[in-house]
């Protein structure tokens with residue numbers, strides 16, 4: 001099984017690994033810092049270096065952690081050096097943590113549930129559900145989220161056993177059935193503010209997010225609203 005280096009160190013930009021298997025233009029490694037996609041967070045892109053050659057990693061497969069290569073392929077058993085497209089990944093990390101802040105504020109202060117989200121580089125789509133959710137409420141949620149960011153709370157990840165996890169229903173923001181196949185569940189916590197089951201990469205303190213800006217508000221009916229937000233660096 002591949003060792004997922006980003007789980008313990010989301011700031012890892014490069015790493016060394018050994019090629020375990022090759023299928024056409026897909027290589028499998030013993031360890032990787034490339035995020036394979038999931039939970040609304042897109043897969044990483046980047047490149048690998050080996051034997052004086054550099055090839056692009058254009059996709060990472062979520063189901064089997066295969067790295068899809070564009071360019072020359074390394075040989076089986078060869079050592080490679082992997083490089084994450086860090087600028088893109090860091091923007092995604094800031095956005096991911098920003099969505100957790102929004103989710104925490106919406107849930108704790110307004111009783112609004114987030115029903116889905118998709119992260120992009122510095123941008124996110126967030127679906128919210130609540131009776132008679134107005135644009136004013138959404139603007140309030142974003143304003144309160146920025147206040148939380150300014151508290152610069154630390155963000156940490158830890159594991160709970162399935163038994164411990166099942167006793168804390170507030171950690172399950174999506175379908176509880178999704179967690180049944182795991183023995184231990186990773187929790188991402190914005191200290192003392194919001195905790196939820198999560199396998200993605202996050203910044204280590206809230207101020208790294210910058211500022212959340214509401215870009216677009218769409219009503220999808222009385223209960224369901226879709227918003228687009230972006231994160232901006234504070235001047």
Ligand SMILES: [Zn+2]
Pocket residue numbers: 039096100198200
């Ligand atoms: Zn998340």
